[in-house]
Amino acid sequence: MTDDPVTEAKRIVEAYLERSMARDAEGARQYLAPDCEIIFTGGRAMTGPEDPPAFNAKRYAWVQKRFLRTDAVQDPETGAVHVWNTGHLYGEWPDGTPFDGNRYVDFFAVKDGLIRRTEVWNDSAEILLARAGLAEAPL
Template sequence: MGTDPARLVDRYLQLCEDRELDLAGRLLAPGVRIVFPGGRVYHGLDELVAGATGSYRWVRKHRDRYLVGADGDAVSVVSLGRLYGQWPDGTGFDAIRYADVFLLRDGLIVEQHVYNDLAITMARREPSR
C-alpha cells in the first residue's frame, strides 16, 4: 500500500475499528511501539487487545482531519477527531477529543502515540463518594 501516509493511517484505524487485526497488523513495522495514556506501551495489536482496560463496551473514531509532516527519514501523521462509543453500562458517549500521533518509515507504522480525554470524561461520570 504505497499510498500517501494519511491514507495508510486512516486504513489502519479503520481496520482496527473493524477488528480486522491481522490486516491492521500488516501495516505495523516489526518492533512497533504503541503508547497509550498513562504510559502503557504495547508492541503489537494482540498485546494491546489483551491489555484493554474494559473502560467501555466499544469505541470508534470520528476521524476529522490529518496533519502530515516530514520527520528526518520518517513521516509523521497526526489524526485528530472525536471518540464515540458505549460505556460499560450501555450509555452512549460522543465528542471525546483524541489525537493519535504516528511515525512511519518505509511505508509502515513504527510508532503510535494515543492521547484522548476518555479518562477525564469517565471520571466526571462517576458519582462522588
C-alpha cells in the same frame, strides 16, 4: 500507492485505523513495522494491534473513531513522516450510556511504508473520573 511520502503515510495511517476499529488485528499488523512502539493512553506500552482493542474492551461497551483531520509532515532529518489523526470517539460506556464528542489525537511515525511508532491520547480518563464524581470534566 503514491510517490508522495506524506500522502502515502496519511493513507497508511487511515487504513491502519480502519482495520483497528474493525478489530482486524492481522489486517492492522500489515501496516506496522515488526518493532513498532505502541504507546496508549496513560503511557501504556503495548506489543501489537490486538492490545488496544483488548484494553478498550475494559473501558467501553463499544467505541469507534470519527476522523476529523489527518495532518502530516516529513521530518527532514530522519525521513519519517509524522502523522496526526484527530477526531472524536463515540460509543457506549460499560453501563450502556452512549457518548460522543470524546476528543482524541493519535500520533504516528511512518517510514519506508510502515508505522514505526504510534501514541494515543483521549479525554476518556477525565470523563470517567467525572462520571465517578472524582473530578470535573468539560463534558
